[in-house]
Structure formats: structure tokens, C-alpha cells
Amino acid sequence: MPTTTNLLQALPLPVLLVNAQERIVAANDGAKALLGGEIVGRSFVTVLRQPALTAALDAALREGRGDRVRVRIASGAREMVAMVSASPLEPAPDADLPQGGALIAIEDITATEEAEAMRRDFVANVSHELRTPLTALMGFIETLRGAAKDDPVARDRFLSIMEREAGRMNRLVGDLLSLSRVESEERRRPTKTVDLTAAIRGALQTLQATAEAQGVTLIREGEAGTLRVIGDPDQLTQVFSNLVENAIKYGGSGGEVRVTVTRLEHEPVLRGPALRIEVADKGEGIEAMHLPRLTERFYRVDTHRSREQGGTGLGLAIVKHIVARHRGRLKVESEKGKGSRFTVILPER
Ligand SMILES: Nc1ncnc2c1ncn2[C@@H]1O[C@H](COP(=O)(O)OP(=O)(O)O)[C@@H](O)[C@H]1O
Ligand SMILES: [Mg+2]
Incomplete structure (x- = not known):
């Protein structure tokens, strides 16, 4: 006994x-x-x-x-x-x-309660983010039926605002779907061989017009040949699009966004050969207190500005999960007034 x-x-x-x-x-x-x-x-x-x-x-x-x-x-x-x-x-x-x-x-039961609180916050945030454009849409529909009924000039103006608000809802739903897909796949390793150079090129091409419109020069530096990683091509392109888009939108005042690729013979944390991709801008930078929270869902330094730029607050959360799924690392460095640098390190095939 x-x-x-x-x-x-x-x-x-x-x-x-x-x-x-x-x-x-x-x-x-x-x-x-x-x-x-x-x-x-x-x-x-x-x-x-x-x-x-x-x-x-x-x-x-x-x-x-x-x-x-x-x-x-x-x-x-x-x-x-x-x-x-x-x-x-x-x-x-x-x-x-x-x-x-x-x-x-x-x-x-601390972890369970925390997860539950996070879920509640997330649902509250999503509802709030969807309700803002929806309230605007409903208001304009009412105006178009009433006061602006016979005013073609006002009607055109209201319709473009409605288009913008509907676009915002559409982006939000798109980002939510991306996030939930990446999260559910996070434990499943990608299997395709991807050329990182092509993924970066794709992201830069898509954003070329946005950069030009904001007077920003996109610069590509470093390793340029075929760079193989095991990954999901669409997700990797999304990582670079999100980072470069942010650099243009929030760091564009510096006039340039630089994407630098470096091959690392031995990355100490990943314990093997790796590829380092840096997206750096010379804009206004981010205060140190915000850095640890930047990849949280819906966390923004300046909510008003993010909304104005059509942001959803989910871009970096998506980036974080995609990088984690690829067994990589994400690093954010920034100095107020000097610009920001977002670094992705991926194990090389
Ligand atoms: N390159 C950058 N320079 C300054 N601030 C940035 C930069 N990239 C991201 N941020 C800040 O991080 C926040 C979160 O980014 P993100 O998750 O992509 O959401 P969104 O762009 O939709 O606002 C942004 O709202 C912005 O405040
Ligand atoms: Mg963004």
C-alpha cells in the first residue's frame, strides 16, 4: 500500500x-x-x-x-x-x-482565463471595427434617400465615401480570414520550395504605384539570385507586401524604403543557414514603448492615421503568424525620428 x-x-x-x-x-x-x-x-x-x-x-x-x-x-x-x-x-x-x-x-486556470479574456477582447474589437464603417454606410444610405435625393453632386460624393467604407469592411474581413487561416495552419509546416527573390519582387511590383504616388523610392539590395526556402509562396509574398506597405504608409516621409536580402552561413538561433530580409524606412520611427505590442491584433500607434490609410491593424499580426509557421524570426527595431527596420529571418533550404 x-x-x-x-x-x-x-x-x-x-x-x-x-x-x-x-x-x-x-x-x-x-x-x-x-x-x-x-x-x-x-x-x-x-x-x-x-x-x-x-x-x-x-x-x-x-x-x-x-x-x-x-x-x-x-x-x-x-x-x-x-x-x-x-x-x-x-x-x-x-x-x-x-x-x-x-x-x-x-x-x-490562469492561462484558460487569459485566453478567454483575449477571445472576448478580439470579438469586441472586431465588432467595433466593423461597426464604424457600417454606421457610416447606413447614414449615407439614409441621406441618399432623403435630403440628397435630387442632388447629383452630393450623390456622387456620398457614393465615393460609401465605396471607401465598403472597401474598408472588405479589407477587414479579408485580413480576418487570412489571420484565421494562418493561425489554423501554424502547426502544419509548408512543403513547397519557394524562390524568395520572386516573392519579394512580386510584393515590390504590387506596391510600386503606391510608392510613386507617395513620392517614395523602393530600393532592392543584397543577394539577388534564386534563394530557396521551404514555404508557402502566397504567404511569403504577403509578409513582404505588408512590411513594405507599412514602410511606405508610415515611414514614407523618409523618401525611400530599402529591402535588403543577406545570406547568413549560420544563424545562431535557427542553428543553420538562413536568409535575412530587412525592410527599412527613414521615416519618423516608432517610440520604444510601442515596439513589443506592434504585432498584437488591432494594435496601432495611431489608430486615426492607420484608418485614414485604409489599415486594419492586422497586418503585422498576420506577418508574425506566417513567419512563425515558417519557423522564422521577426525583429522590429526603430528609433524615433530616424526610421524603422523590420527584419525577417527564414531558414534557408
Ligand atoms: N514602418 C513603420 N513605421 C512606423 N510605424 C509603423 C511601421 N510599420 C507599422 N507601424 C505601426 O504599426 C501599426 C500596426 O501595423 P499593421 O499591423 O500593419 O496595421 P495597419 O497598417 O493596418 O495599421 C501601424 O498602425 C503603425 O502604427
Ligand atoms: Mg499594415
């Missing part, structure tokens, strides 16, 4: 045993790591001072009724959200269990 402590030790959750006098009589390593090494022998309420939990323990000890409560537990610098269950132990004459005690099990 295993001893009580053996049994607790084998359980995958932090677990403690409390006797009828509410004293902790055994705990596994998980529980000690969470609540402190010296908890055995102490009174339970001095270890976890939570009224809801004390009530649950009471119910288990006095009424023989199990209960689960959600509590916050501070452990070191971290605060965790936990589901704690208190289960009564039936008296068992043969065991070295405390007679009439209770078993306390602590389940860390």
Missing part, C-alpha cells in the same frame, strides 16, 4: 490533506512549491487566507459536502487564478489518512 504522501506526490496537481482540526497534515511538492515548503503542520486558514475557501473547507469537514471555488493566489511575484476543490474524505479505518479530513486540490 502506498502511503498518503506517496499518493499525493503522484498526483499532477498541487494537493494538500487537511485534518478535522483544519491542520495541514500532508502536501505534495506542487503544493509546497506554490504555498511554501513549510506548510505541513500549519493551520490551513493561515496558509490560504480566503473566506470563500474557508467556507468550502468547512462544508467538506462539517457537512461532508465537496465544493469548488475560484480564488486568486499570490505565489512569489506571480498572481494566479485557481480553481480550488475541497473534497471530504470518508473515514477509512485501514488507512493512514486523517479520519474525517478533506483533500484540497489546486488547479491553475
Whole structure:
């Protein structure tokens, strides 16, 4: 027969045993790591001072009724959200269990709650982003039916605004679909052999007219021959389009956007040969505080400006997931006033 402590030790959750006098009589390593090494022998309420939990323990000890409560537990610098269950132990004459005690099990649900909060935020953000252009469209439809009914000049103007707003919704839905596809495929490695040079060329060609219209020169530098990576050609083109488009839109004041490709014999993190693609502009740059959050969905430095430029706030989130799917790295460097540099490093085939 295993001893009580053996049994607790084998359980995958932090677990403690409390006797009828509410004293902790055994705990596994998980529980000690969470609540402190010296908890055995102490009174339970001095270890976890939570009224809801004390009530649950009471119910288990006095009424023989199990209960689960959600509590916050501070452990070191971290605060965790936990589901704690208190289960009564039936008296068992043969065991070295405390007679009439209770078993306390602590389940860390922090990650689940965080994921849930992120999902809620995402849905709220999407709804808000869709509602803005939709409200504009509905307003203009009403105006066209009423006040502007017989005014051809106003009608033309309103129709172009409506076209722009519908375009915005269309881009948003397109980006949402891209994002969800990339996310669902993230764990599936791409299998095609792609010429990176062609993917970059494609992205630059598509954006040439936009660059010219904004007075920006697109410059391509570095390795120029065929550069093979294992990848998804459309997704890789999308990475470079998004980065170059951002550089034109937000860094265009510097007059040039430079795409530089370098072959690395040995990339220390990827532990092998790699290709480094840098997209650099000489625009106004990004303040350091924004850099870590830039690839979050809907995060923008200046929401108004992004909307004005037809942005959805999803471009860099898409880039991040595509790069991750290709087992690559994404790095963002920027200095206010000097420009920004987005670097993608991909393992070479
Ligand atoms: N090259 C750049 N220079 C300055 N800011 C940039 C640059 N690239 C991206 N940003 C900032 O990052 C934000 C997020 O970019 P992105 O995810 O592509 O969304 P969007 O372009 O739709 O706003 C942009 O709104 C902008 O504030
Ligand atoms: Mg963008």
C-alpha cells in the first residue's frame, strides 16, 4: 500500500490533506512549491487566507459536502487564478489518512482565463471595427434617400465615401480570414520550395504605384539570385507586401524604403543557414514603448492615421503568424525620428 504522501506526490496537481482540526497534515511538492515548503503542520486558514475557501473547507469537514471555488493566489511575484476543490474524505479505518479530513486540490486556470479574456477582447474589437464603417454606410444610405435625393453632386460624393467604407469592411474581413487561416495552419509546416527573390519582387511590383504616388523610392539590395526556402509562396509574398506597405504608409516621409536580402552561413538561433530580409524606412520611427505590442491584433500607434490609410491593424499580426509557421524570426527595431527596420529571418533550404 502506498502511503498518503506517496499518493499525493503522484498526483499532477498541487494537493494538500487537511485534518478535522483544519491542520495541514500532508502536501505534495506542487503544493509546497506554490504555498511554501513549510506548510505541513500549519493551520490551513493561515496558509490560504480566503473566506470563500474557508467556507468550502468547512462544508467538506462539517457537512461532508465537496465544493469548488475560484480564488486568486499570490505565489512569489506571480498572481494566479485557481480553481480550488475541497473534497471530504470518508473515514477509512485501514488507512493512514486523517479520519474525517478533506483533500484540497489546486488547479491553475490562469492561462484558460487569459485566453478567454483575449477571445472576448478580439470579438469586441472586431465588432467595433466593423461597426464604424457600417454606421457610416447606413447614414449615407439614409441621406441618399432623403435630403440628397435630387442632388447629383452630393450623390456622387456620398457614393465615393460609401465605396471607401465598403472597401474598408472588405479589407477587414479579408485580413480576418487570412489571420484565421494562418493561425489554423501554424502547426502544419509548408512543403513547397519557394524562390524568395520572386516573392519579394512580386510584393515590390504590387506596391510600386503606391510608392510613386507617395513620392517614395523602393530600393532592392543584397543577394539577388534564386534563394530557396521551404514555404508557402502566397504567404511569403504577403509578409513582404505588408512590411513594405507599412514602410511606405508610415515611414514614407523618409523618401525611400530599402529591402535588403543577406545570406547568413549560420544563424545562431535557427542553428543553420538562413536568409535575412530587412525592410527599412527613414521615416519618423516608432517610440520604444510601442515596439513589443506592434504585432498584437488591432494594435496601432495611431489608430486615426492607420484608418485614414485604409489599415486594419492586422497586418503585422498576420506577418508574425506566417513567419512563425515558417519557423522564422521577426525583429522590429526603430528609433524615433530616424526610421524603422523590420527584419525577417527564414531558414534557408
Ligand atoms: N514602418 C513603420 N513605421 C512606423 N510605424 C509603423 C511601421 N510599420 C507599422 N507601424 C505601426 O504599426 C501599426 C500596426 O501595423 P499593421 O499591423 O500593419 O496595421 P495597419 O497598417 O493596418 O495599421 C501601424 O498602425 C503603425 O502604427
Ligand atoms: Mg499594415
